[in-house]
Amino acid sequence: MTRDTSTVFAARDDARAQGGTSADWMPYLPASTSPFVPPGIDPTTLTWAETVAPGGYTSKVVARGTRIRLTDVTGDACAHVLVHSAVAPWERLNVADTQKIPWQAYLGAGHPLLSGDGRVLATIVADTSARHDAFCGTSSDAWNERKYGDAAPEGPSPSGRALFTLAAAKHDLTPRDLPPSVSFFQGVRVEEDGSFRWLGSAGPAEVDLLAELPLIVLIANTAHPLDPRAAFTVGPLRVHAWRATPTRPDDATTPETHRAYLNTVDYAEARGL
Amino acid sequence: MTGALIPGELVRDDHVEPRAPWSAVVAAGHVLTIVDVGGNQSADCLIYADADRTERYSVPDTLTWQGNAYVREGTVLRSQYGNPLMTVVGNEVARQDTIGGACGKESNTLRYGHHTAHQHGCRENFLAEAARHGLGARDVVSNLNWFMNVPVEADGTLGIVDGISGPGKRVAIRADVDVLVLVSNCPQMNNPCNDFDPTPLRMIVTAP
Numbered sequence: 001m002t003r004d005t006s007t008v009f010a011a012r013d014d015a016r017a018q019g020g021t022s023a024d025w026m027p028y029l030p031a032s033t034s035p036f037v038p039p040g041i042d043p044t045t046l047t048w049a050e051t052v053a054p055g056g057y058t059s060k061v062v063a064r065g066t067r068i069r070l071t072d073v074t075g076d077a078c079a080h081v082l083v084h085s086a087v088a089p090w091e092r093l094n095v096a097d098t099q100k101i102p103w104q105a106y107l108g109a110g111h112p113l114l115s116g117d118g119r120v121l122a123t124i125v126a127d128t129s130a131r132h133d134a135f136c137g138t139s140s141d142a143w144n145e146r147k148y149g150d151a152a153p154e155g156p157s158p159s160g161r162a163l164f165t166l167a168a169a170k171h172d173l174t175p176r177d178l179p180p181s182v183s184f185f186q187g188v189r190v191e192e193d194g195s196f197r198w199l200g201s202a203g204p205a206e207v208d209l210l211a212e213l214p215l216i217v218l219i220a221n222t223a224h225p226l227d228p229r230a231a232f233t234v235g236p237l238r239v240h241a242w243r244a245t246p247t248r249p250d251d252a253t254t255p256e257t258h259r260a261y262l263n264t265v266d267y268a269e270a271r272g273l
Numbered sequence: 274m275t276g277a278l279i280p281g282e283l284v285r286d287d288h289v290e291p292r293a294p295w296s297a298v299v300a301a302g303h304v305l306t307i308v309d310v311g312g313n314q315s316a317d318c319l320i321y322a323d324a325d326r327t328e329r330y331s332v333p334d335t336l337t338w339q340g341n342a343y344v345r346e347g348t349v350l351r352s353q354y355g356n357p358l359m360t361v362v363g364n365e366v367a368r369q370d371t372i373g374g375a376c377g378k379e380s381n382t383l384r385y386g387h388h389t390a391h392q393h394g395c396r397e398n399f400l401a402e403a404a405r406h407g408l409g410a411r412d413v414v415s416n417l418n419w420f421m422n423v424p425v426e427a428d429g430t431l432g433i434v435d436g437i438s439g440p441g442k443r444v445a446i447r448a449d450v451d452v453l454v455l456v457s458n459c460p461q462m463n464n465p466c467n468d469f470d471p472t473p474l475r476m477i478v479t480a481p
Contacts, residue, residue: 095332096374096415099431101383105372106429116396116413118379135342135372137333142355161353176411178353180333190425194343194368196336225337256383263382 025053048241054234076235129205131187163220278445281479291471292460311472313436363445398457
C-alpha cells in the first residue's frame with residue numbers, strides 16, 4: 001500500500017489511520033480493556049494494564065493499597081524494579097535493609113521491600129516463581145556493551161540502568177535517585193564461598209506486589225546481568241494492578257515486619273494518605 | 274603493627290572517635306589504610322567519584338563484576354556505571370561485608386524495637402558528613418562495612434554475627450580515580466558489628 005503524506009491533510013489522515021492498532025506490547029487503556037485480565041479480578045477495578053516489551057521499560061504512580069501483578073509470560077522476562085515514595089521520592093527502596101531486616105537475602109512471598117526510613121514501601125504478597133535476586137542489581141552500559149556489544153535504550157540489548165534513567169526522568173528523577181534495584185523471575189543464589197550460582201527462570205510465573213505507600217514504580221524488563229546466555233534474551237512482561245487493602249501490622253508474621261508496618265501506618269495516617 | 278598496610282609517603286593520619294563520622298578526598302593512586310584499632314569495629318563506608326559525585330559506590334555492580342558476594346583483597350569497588358573507584362590492595366581479615374548496609378535510627382526500630390529510636394546510627398553519620406560536601410539523602414546508597422561479618426546461609430538467612438577482625442587489623446584500598454570517601458565509625462550498640470562497644474578507627478592515607 002502506498003502511503004500519501006504529501007500534504008498536511010494526507011499526513012493527518014495517514015496518522016489517524018493508525019489509531020486502534022494492536023501490538024504485542026502496549027498499554028491497555030482504559031485498563032479494563034486488557035485482553036489479559038487476571039482470573040477472578042473484576043476488569044473495572046483495574047488501574048494499570050500493560051505488556052512491557054522485551055528490552056522495554058515502564059513506570060506508574062500508584063495509590064497506597066494498589067496490588068500490582070507482574071507476569072512473566074514466557075519464562076524469559078526479568079523485571080528489574082525500583083520503588084520510590086510518590087510523596088517524598090528521596091524515600092526509596094533500600095536493598096540492604098530489604099535483605100538485612102527480615103534476616104533473609106532471597107525474596108519471596110511475605111518479603112517486605114523496605115526503604116531506608118524504617119518503612120515498607122511494598123510487600124511481595126504472592127509469588128509462583130521464587131527465583132529472584134537482590135544482590136546483582138541491574139546491568140550498566142559498560143556491562144551490556146562488553147557482553148552484547150550494545151547498551152543503548154533504543155538498541156537491541158538495553159542496559160537496565162539506561163532504561164531506569166529514562167523511566168526516572170519521566171518523574172523528574174535523576175541518576176542520584178537510582179539506588180540498587182531488585183529483580184524478579186531470574187534467580188541467583190550465594191554459595192558458601194560467596195560466589196553466585198545462576199538459577200535462571202522457573203518458567204512462566206507471577207509475582208504480586210502490594211503498595212504500602214503511594215509509589216512511583218519503575219520497571220526495566222531486560223536481561224539479568226548474570227544471565228549466562230550469549231544472546232540477549234528477554235520475554236514480555238505483563239503488569240496488571242488493582243485497588244486492594246494495605247497490610248495491617250497485625251498481618252505481619254515477624255517482629256521486624258510488625259514494627260515496619262506500624263511505622264508505615266503511622267506515617268500514612270499522619271500524612272493523611 | 275599500626276602503620277599503613279602498603280608502604281608510602283604519609284599524606285594524612287586521622288583518629289576517628291567511636292561513633293563519629295569521617296571524610297576525605299583520596300587522590301588517584303593514593304592508598305587509604307583503615308585500622309580497626311580496638312577490634313571488631315565496623316567502618317561503614319561510601320565512595321564518590323570526586324569529579325562527578327553523582328557517580329558513587331554500587332554494591333550490586335561491585336558484586337556482579339566479581340561474581341561474589343564478599344569483598345576481599347583484589348576486589349574492585351565499582352560505581353553504578355561499572356567504573357572502578359577503588360581497589361582493595363591489602364586485607365588482614367578473611368572477608369569484608371557489603372551486603373548488610375548501614376544502621377539508622379529508623380531501621381533500628383525494626384531490628385530491635387522502638388526503644389532504640391533515639392540512639393545514634395550510621396545513617397545519621399552519613400547524612401551529616403554528606404551534607405558537609407553538598408550531598409544529601411538521595412546520594413546515600415547501600416554501603417561497604419569494613420571489619421563487619423555478614424554470612425549468607427544456604428537458605429538465604431543472613432545477618433551480622435561475631436566479627437572476624439581484631440585489634441589492629443587493617444584493610445588497604447587504593448583510589449583508582451580521585452574519590453570522596455565517607456566513613457561512619459558505627460555507633461551501633463545492639464549487634465555484634467562492634468562487639469557492642471564502639472572503639473576508634475585510624476584512617477591513614479599514603480602516596481606510594
